[in-house]
Structure formats: structure tokens, C-alpha cells
Amino acid sequence: MEFEIVTQSQRLAEICQQASTKPFLMLDTEFVRTRTLYARLGLIQMFDGETLALVDPVEIDDLTPLWDLLKNESVTKVLHACGEDLEVFQHYAGCMPTPMIDTQIMAAFLGYGLSTGFAKLVSDYLGIELDKGEARTDWMARPLSDKQLHYAAADVHYLLPLFEKLQAELSQTQWEDAAYQESALAVKKREKQPDAEKAYLDIKNAWQLNPKQLAILKMAAKWRLEEARKRDLAVNFVVKELSLWKLARFGLRSKDQMLKEEFDPREVQRHGGKLLRFTYLADDLNPNEYPEPVTRLMDYPGYKQIFKLLKDEVKIASDKSGLMPEFLASKKQLNQLLSWKWKKNAAPELKPDVLKGWRGELLEARFMSVIEK
Structure with a gap:
């Protein structure tokens, strides 16, 4: 396995120019994320x-040729389990690899579970056992060891023959176009940045709060996310989620009360004043400005029965298609369907993913017969 380490912008430009003439480009990233909000690209x-390149973003200031290649629609980018890689590209490049195909998704259309690892597929399709010993390593350290470099190179070296075998097998099924649809959907989902105004809806047990308490939580959660982005710090390292909930639930008005509620003393010292301000600001709001109560889907009449009926339909579709049930429609996707029906009045323009594309062809008629009864 031959590879080169690229530390100069000029050489990167040459490699990207060559790659731009090829139909496919294997891609992967190595990164570190511990306390940061955004991954640190290593x-x-x-x-x-033809050329296997390990591009060093620590050494190269200008990665524009690579970012341009990501956007080059004549070259299909191939990744495996692309989710976090897409987040990295979105943050550093401000764009996504398009078009893109994910070998984990391809394998799912061939009967594998949705989270099948790269090493498993390489073993099954290529008969090679990969050493995954460097999976948890410091990719920001320099110099990188030979073992790290060979581990990183293997991820794209074997990705090419794996992709070719999956592609050949997929072309003999009805799912080839669906695999590209699903990969494009993965890109679309990762392009969306969380809305700070709605961050409070992701706080556990927000449903237990009344509208005024939700007003406090909404302001505090928005501030926390914006602070995390500004400082590139994971949200729970700004303020713990439970602390935000307690602030809102008990309407805390002093640092002493925070400490009695077992806030981290460092949270109180650094951010206590800012957090308490939201409690007082809520006093000045007109009740019309409070958020709507958060209603859990499971509290709607008949939720358990309808959810079970939907799962039954998924199982039938799974048996007929050969696709795994959790790939066809996950619990989250079924809840999105019910939320669309009950909370969004089944607005056509807000139709959930499980009713669109290849899933819609398999499941829409089945699901609508359940939720429209």
C-alpha cells in the first residue's frame, strides 16, 4: 500500500487536478473531538x-483545491459511515461532497444492518482483517506514527475495491438509485444547522414545564448554543443540560439557590448572573410570548396502538423487500410521521422523509392507511 503525505498547497492542487478527471474519489477524515463543539480536523x-494522499490540514493553510473538488459534480465522492465526516466538511469547507455515495448505505440495501462497520464489510467482501487499533488516537499530534499513517491510508485504500464490489452487487438489484437517494438525504440532513431558537425543544423533560418555565428554558438554551458556537465548546461544557432545566423549572433567582440545586460551582461562578437574568426577563414577557406547551407524542390518544400498527407495516415491507426494518423506518422516523400528522396537520409541504423517495414507494400507502383511520 503506497501513499504520500501532502503538506504543501501546490502538491495538493496537483493531486486534486488529477482526481478531478476520475469518476470516483475515495474520501475519509480523521479528527479529534473531546470538549469542543466542532471536531478538530487532523x-x-x-x-x-491512482494516488493515495494523506492530506495534512495542520500543515496546509489553504485547502481550497480540495474544497473545490468536493463541489465538483463530475466526480462522485465515496465515503463510509459519512455522518461525522460530513459535519467536518460543512464546518471547515462550508460545503458538502456532492455527489456522494456511502458504502454503509449501499450495504444496507444489500441486507446489512444500517450501522455495519467498515472492517466487517472489508472482511466479508475482500477477506482482509483490518487493524482498528488506531481508531482512538490523537490525530492532532505531530509527527504521526507509521502505524497511524498506515491505519489512515487503509481506510481509503480498501474503500475502492469494497465500493466496486458493492456497486456491482447493487447494480443487480432494484436499489442502486435508492442508495444514491439515501446518500443525498444524509448530506441534506447534515447541511442543516441547529436552530438556536428551537434548542430548548432538545432539552430532556422540557415537556414537564409550563409556558412561562419554557420561556426561561428557551432563552437559556439559545444562549448556551450560541456561547458554545462562539467558544467552540461542547454545549454541556458550557452549562449542563440539567442545570438549564432546573433554572426554568424552579425559577431560580439567586446563586445560592443554584448551589442548593447542585449546580456545578464553576457554572455558577462563570455564568450564574447570565442564567439568572433569563428568569427575570421571563417576568416581563406577555403570556402571549410564551412558547406553546411541549406535548409528547406518547401522550396523544392511541399512540402506542398506532405506533405498533406502523411497526407491523414496516415488518411486512421488510419481509417483502429484504431490507432491515430499522433501515426502512427507524423509531425516530415513525415518530416524525406521527408528529407530522398530529402536530403539523399533515401539511403536504412538510411531508416527512419516510413518505418520500424510495421509502415512500414502499411505505406511504401502508402508513397512510394506518394514520388516516
Whole structure:
């Protein structure tokens, strides 16, 4: 396995120019994320079938040629389990690899579980056992060890023959176009940035709060997310989620009360005043400005029975299609369907993903017969 380490912008530009003439580009990233909100990019691996390059973003200031290649629609980018890689590209490049195909998704259309690992597929399709010993390593350290470099290179070196075998097998099924649809959907989902105004809806047990308490939570959660983005700090390292909920639930009005509620003393010292301000600001709001109560789906009449009926339909579709039930429609996707029906009045323009594309062809008629009874 031959590879080169790229530390100069000029060489990167040459490699990207060559790759731009190829139909497919294997891509992967290595990164570190501990306390930060955004991953710290340590390495980018790319293989066009001719040159396997390990691009060092720590050494190269200008990665524009690579970002341009990501947007080059004549080159299909191939990744495995692309979710976090897409987040990295969105943050650093401000764009996504398009078009893109994910080998984990391809495998799911061939009967594998949705979260099948790269090493498992390489073993099954190529008969090679990969060493995953460097999966948890410091990719920001320099110099990178030979073992790290070979581990990183293997991820794109074997991705090419794996992709070719999956592609050949998929082409003999009805699912080839669906795999590209699903990969494009993964890109679309990762392009969306969380809305700070709605951050409070992700706080556990927000449903237990009344509208005024939700007003406090909404302001505090918005501030926390914006602070996390500004400081590149994971949200729970700004203020713990439970602390925000307690602030709102008990309408805390002093640092002493915070400490009695077992806030981290460092949270109180650093952010106590800012957090308490939201309690007082809520006093000045007109009740019309309070958020709507948060209603859990499970509290709607008949939720359990309808959810079970939907799962039954998924099982039938799974048996007929050969696709795994959790890939066809996850619990989250079924809840999105019910939320669309009950909370959004089944607005056509807000139709959930489970009713669109290849899933819609398999499931829409089945699901609508359940939720429209």
C-alpha cells in the first residue's frame, strides 16, 4: 500500500487536478473531538485509484483545491459511515461532497444492518482483517506514527475495491438509485444547522414545564448554543443540560439557590448572573410570548396502538423487500410521521422523509392507511 503525505498547497492542487478527471474519489477524515463543539480536523485521506494522499490540514493553510473538488459534480465522492465526516466538511469547507455515495448505505440495501462497520464489510467482501487499533488516537499530534499513517491510508485504500464490489452487487438489484437517494438525504440532513431558537425543544423533560418555565428554558438554551458556537465548546461544557432545566423549572433567582440545586460551582461562578437574568426577563414577557406547551407524542390518544400498527407495516415491507426494518423506518422516523400528522396537520409541504423517495414507494400507502383511520 503506497501513499504520500501532502503538506504543501501546490502538491495538493496537483493531486486534486488529477482526481478531478476520475469518476470516483475515495474520501475519509480523521479528527479529534473531546470538549469542543466542532471536531478538530487532523487528517484527510483521498484515493482516486491512482494516488493515495494523506492530506495534512495542520500543515496546509489553504485547502481550497480540495474544497473545490468536493463541489465538483463530475466526480462522485465515496465515503463510509459519512455522518461525522460530513459535519467536518460543512464546518471547515462550508460545503458538502456532492455527489456522494456511502458504502454503509449501499450495504444496507444489500441486507446489512444500517450501522455495519467498515472492517466487517472489508472482511466479508475482500477477506482482509483490518487493524482498528488506531481508531482512538490523537490525530492532532505531530509527527504521526507509521502505524497511524498506515491505519489512515487503509481506510481509503480498501474503500475502492469494497465500493466496486458493492456497486456491482447493487447494480443487480432494484436499489442502486435508492442508495444514491439515501446518500443525498444524509448530506441534506447534515447541511442543516441547529436552530438556536428551537434548542430548548432538545432539552430532556422540557415537556414537564409550563409556558412561562419554557420561556426561561428557551432563552437559556439559545444562549448556551450560541456561547458554545462562539467558544467552540461542547454545549454541556458550557452549562449542563440539567442545570438549564432546573433554572426554568424552579425559577431560580439567586446563586445560592443554584448551589442548593447542585449546580456545578464553576457554572455558577462563570455564568450564574447570565442564567439568572433569563428568569427575570421571563417576568416581563406577555403570556402571549410564551412558547406553546411541549406535548409528547406518547401522550396523544392511541399512540402506542398506532405506533405498533406502523411497526407491523414496516415488518411486512421488510419481509417483502429484504431490507432491515430499522433501515426502512427507524423509531425516530415513525415518530416524525406521527408528529407530522398530529402536530403539523399533515401539511403536504412538510411531508416527512419516510413518505418520500424510495421509502415512500414502499411505505406511504401502508402508513397512510394506518394514520388516516
